[in-house]
Amino acid sequence: xxxxxxxxxxxxxxxxxxxxxxxxxxxxxxxxxxxxxxxxxxxxxxxxxxxxxxxxxxxxxxxxxxxxxxxxxxxxxxxxxxxxxxxxxxxxxxxxxxxxxxxxxxxxxxxxxxxxxxxxxxxxxxxxxxxxxxxxxxxxxxxxxxxxxxxxxxxxxxxxxxxxxxxxxxxxxx
Ligand SMILES: [Zn+2]
Numbered sequence: 001x002x003x004x005x006x007x008x009x010x011x012x013x014x015x016x017x018x019x020x021x022x023x024x025x026x027x028x029x030x031x032x033x034x035x036x037x038x039x040x041x042x043x044x045x046x047x048x049x050x051x052x053x054x055x056x057x058x059x060x061x062x063x064x065x066x067x068x069x070x071x072x073x074x075x076x077x078x079x080x081x082x083x084x085x086x087x088x089x090x091x092x093x094x095x096x097x098x099x100x101x102x103x104x105x106x107x108x109x110x111x112x113x114x115x116x117x118x119x120x121x122x123x124x125x126x127x128x129x130x131x132x133x134x135x136x137x138x139x140x141x142x143x144x145x146x147x148x149x150x151x152x153x154x155x156x157x158x159x160x161x162x163x164x165x166x167x168x169x170x171x172x173x174x
Contacts, residue, residue, distance in 0.1 A: 001026065002069060002105065009074040009129055011053075013104045020099040026081060027070035031089035036062040058089050075138060076106035078131035083112050085158040111153050113140035114161050143168060 001020070007013025020026070036058050042048040042065070054071045055063040070093050073081065080099050085091040091112075099105065106129070113122070123140040142150065142157070151172040154162065162169055 004069060004072050007074055007104055009076065009104065009106070011074075012072050013074045013106075014069060014072050015104050016099050016101055018101050020095045022095050022098050024095045025092060026095060026105065027068070027093040029066065029068065029070055029091045029093070031056055031058050031064040031066060034064040034066060036064050038062055064089075073105050073107050074129075075109040075125070075127060076129040076131055077108060077127060077134045077138070078129065079106040079108045081105050081107050082153065082156060083107060084156045085112060085161075087158050087160065088115075110138060110140060110142060110145055111149075111156065112142075114142040114157055114165065147171075 001016065001018060002014050003017050004012050004014055007015075037045075037048060038061060042052060042055060042063060048065055051065045051067060054065050054067055056066045056071070058064050073093070080095065080097050080103065081093055082096045083091050083093055093105075093107070125138050127134055127136060127138045142154070145153075150169075154169050154172055
């Protein structure tokens, strides 16, 4: 269904090797199966640090290093895939639209960024996704997204997060 190769966006990316239908299930991710580390532990270990790009928050100030295929998916401000989160650590990737063979599979990283990094503030990165609606600076805070995007996607966040931030999501309830 996919291959991992050099991407025009950044580093390696994940590419469809056949046509994919909208809403097709692409990847299951279970970070509970992986060991978890504190940022200090990752920083101290050269091998872990080298894969720092693949660290994923698992709660309680700890991170897993996920090197599964989906972890190579690049960010795009106009993505063709999305993540539905059962919990912070158990999630599934689906196609957001029909995807043609050869296209790179992308996610909007901000859509899954709520309550991350143990309150240490938000990550940010310069985006070179090249899409028309590129935000330029991408910030790891769901609540900075345009309201209509929040409304469309907040249901994919873990139920525990939706409950925790109910007052901030309330305006999207319909
Ligand atoms: Zn962008």
